[in-house]
Amino acid sequence: MAHLSYEEAKKTAFKGFVLLGIVTVVEVIIALLGKGYIVEGFHLPRSIMYLAMIILSLYKAYFIVYEFMHMRYEVPGLVKSVLLPTLLLIWAIIAFFSEGHTWNVWRANVNDRPKLTLEKMQMHHKDPVGEPAAKTNVITIDSLHQAVDTSNGNKGMH
Incomplete structure (x- = not known):
C-alpha cells in the first residue's frame, strides 16, 4: 500500500470495508435463516450453518490480516512467524476442549459404577x-x- 497514492489507498480501504460488511451481512442472514427467523419453519442443519459461518469468519480474519495488517507485502518469514503461533493456539484450544470432554466422560463413568x-x-x-x-x-x-x-x-x- 506504500506505493499507492492517498486516493488509491482510500479507495482500496473502502473496498475492504465494503467486502467485510457484505460478508458480515451474509453471516447474519445465514444465522437468521438457519434458526428459522426469516422463513417460518425452515431450518438449516446446524453443521452446515456452523461450517458456513466458520469459513466466512476465517475469510474475514484472513482478509484483515493480509490487507489491513499489510502481511501481503511482508517477507514470508515474518508472515510465518505471525501465523504459526496463531495456528498452534487454535490447535491447543481444540486439544484442550477434546481432553476436557474426555475427562468429563471418564469421571461420569467412574461415578456411575455400582458399589x-x-x-x-x-x-x-x-x-x-x-x-x-x-x-x-x-x-x-x-x-x-x-x-x-x-x-x-x-x-x-x-
Whole structure:
C-alpha cells in the first residue's frame, strides 16, 4: 500500500470495508435463516450453518490480516512467524476442549459404577466362653476405590 497514492489507498480501504460488511451481512442472514427467523419453519442443519459461518469468519480474519495488517507485502518469514503461533493456539484450544470432554466422560463413568460389597468371615476370634465366634465384616468399595467397613458403623478402614 506504500506505493499507492492517498486516493488509491482510500479507495482500496473502502473496498475492504465494503467486502467485510457484505460478508458480515451474509453471516447474519445465514444465522437468521438457519434458526428459522426469516422463513417460518425452515431450518438449516446446524453443521452446515456452523461450517458456513466458520469459513466466512476465517475469510474475514484472513482478509484483515493480509490487507489491513499489510502481511501481503511482508517477507514470508515474518508472515510465518505471525501465523504459526496463531495456528498452534487454535490447535491447543481444540486439544484442550477434546481432553476436557474426555475427562468429563471418564469421571461420569467412574461415578456411575455400582458399589461392590464383600463379606468375609473371620473365625480366629474367640468369645469369652472359649468357642470360636463367627464375625462378619461387610466392606463396601465405593466409586473412588475406598474401602468402607459398614458392619459396625465405622466410616473407614485402617
